[in-house]
Amino acid sequence: MTRATDRPRAYFNPATTTFSGASDARLLDFHRRLPGYAPTPLVRAPYLAAALGVREAWVKDEANRLGLPAYKVLGASWATYRELGTLFGPWRPWNTLDELAGQLRAHLPLTLVTATDGNHGRAVARVARWLGLGAQVLVPQDMVPARLQAIADEGARVDVVRGTYDEAVARAAQLADERHLVISDTAWAGYTRVPGWVVEGYGTIFREIDRQLVALGARGPDVVAVQMGVGSLATAAVQHYRAPGRETRVVGAEPVRAACVLHSLEAGELTEVPGPHPSIMAGLNCGNTSPLAWPYLRGGLSASVALPDARAEEATRLLARDGVTSGESGAAGAAGLLELLAGEFGPRAREVLGITPESTVLVISTEGATDPGAYARILRGEG
Numbered sequence: 001m002t003r004a005t006d007r008p009r010a011y012f013n014p015a016t017t018t019f020s021g022a023s024d025a026r027l028l029d030f031h032r033r034l035p036g037y038a039p040t041p042l043v044r045a046p047y048l049a050a051a052l053g054v055r056e057a058w059v060k061d062e063a064n065r066l067g068l069p070a071y072k073v074l075g076a077s078w079a080t081y082r083e084l085g086t087l088f089g090p091w092r093p094w095n096t097l098d099e100l101a102g103q104l105r106a107h108l109p110l111t112l113v114t115a116t117d118g119n120h121g122r123a124v125a126r127v128a129r130w131l132g133l134g135a136q137v138l139v140p141q142d143m144v145p146a147r148l149q150a151i152a153d154e155g156a157r158v159d160v161v162r163g164t165y166d167e168a169v170a171r172a173a174q175l176a177d178e179r180h181l182v183i184s185d186t187a188w189a190g191y192t193r194v195p196g197w198v199v200e201g202y203g204t205i206f207r208e209i210d211r212q213l214v215a216l217g218a219r220g221p222d223v224v225a226v227q228m229g230v231g232s233l234a235t236a237a238v239q240h241y242r243a244p245g246r247e248t249r250v251v252g253a254e255p256v257r258a259a260c261v262l263h264s265l266e267a268g269e270l271t272e273v274p275g276p277h278p279s280i281m282a283g284l285n286c287g288n289t290s291p292l293a294w295p296y297l298r299g300g301l302s303a304s305v306a307l308p309d310a311r312a313e314e315a316t317r318l319l320a321r322d323g324v325t326s327g328e329s330g331a332a333g334a335a336g337l338l339e340l341l342a343g344e345f346g347p348r349a350r351e352v353l354g355i356t357p358e359s360t361v362l363v364i365s366t367e368g369a370t371d372p373g374a375y376a377r378i379l380r381g382e383g
């Protein structure tokens, strides 16, 4: 049964601006030197296209990114590398992570600290392991055991905070000292450098997509939909697709009960959505938008949509038919487009986004089945 608070909502901005940010040429070169680097698949999704009433839908499938089941390691690795370089660099030339770790030895012991809804913390723990550093990951009390265990299995110390993700972020921030380096994917007053690099690191996804589409002889998307927690990934999408000369429109999607971006857009200023945030889209259960992301989201999103869990489940099943294993947060971008185009917002959404039956859309499946039990239940239709 849909509760009143589960009603989808949408916000439209027909007058977006462009953002010119020079991207760092060293980024792809860095990611290529990480163990197991390969561009993630760009998958044609005819079932999703049919459900949306468009000609073509593409899915960037992040279910296996550098050996982890989500895209997050792109940001965590680049931000850690750049922050360590700022503190201890410049680096001597290196080719393997062992060579880089060797240059860090004089500065040990050093622990990477972060808060997480799951994927970012696991990524930070993996980066710490690669570099021979410690990892301390703070998680909200409602994290499901499978995700918590996956972080611990990376060798991290996991601290369960009695409270929400936002409370875990606040606690992590307090741990910073000369032996504890905070690698957060969200910003706060006086802490923007690292999350800025996290956003930059996500840019590899969009550069890969550009190359893959060219290689396939396919044209760029008319609309790209990105799911939002604190809004860092969506910021990377805005920086890429709202650069001068680009026409692609960007849509942001988040759970109805953790819709901090949508509430902020409606209020015209950053607005907190206090917890608890009970959505099954665990990676998106954030009550605060990153202040670093805010100007990009306010100016760059053509539409923002808040969706109920049932839509994410529907999108998960649809993506499975297209051959993509997508967890609840992973499917939220596709779910956002479904909510906008197949639901009550359809006419307005098509107008603002310029969507016709000839359009091409792109979604990012940001994670695989990070909670395998829940994924199996959703595929069986048991939610």
Ligand SMILES: Cc1ncc(COP(=O)(O)O)c(C=O)c1O
Binding pocket: 070, 117, 118, 119, 120, 185, 227, 228, 229, 230, 231, 232, 233, 234, 283, 284, 329, 330, 366, 367
């Ligand atoms: C799978 C997944 N998708 C999307 C997001 C949202 O990213 P952001 O918090 O940068 O908005 C997250 C964040 O944790 C995530 O885990």
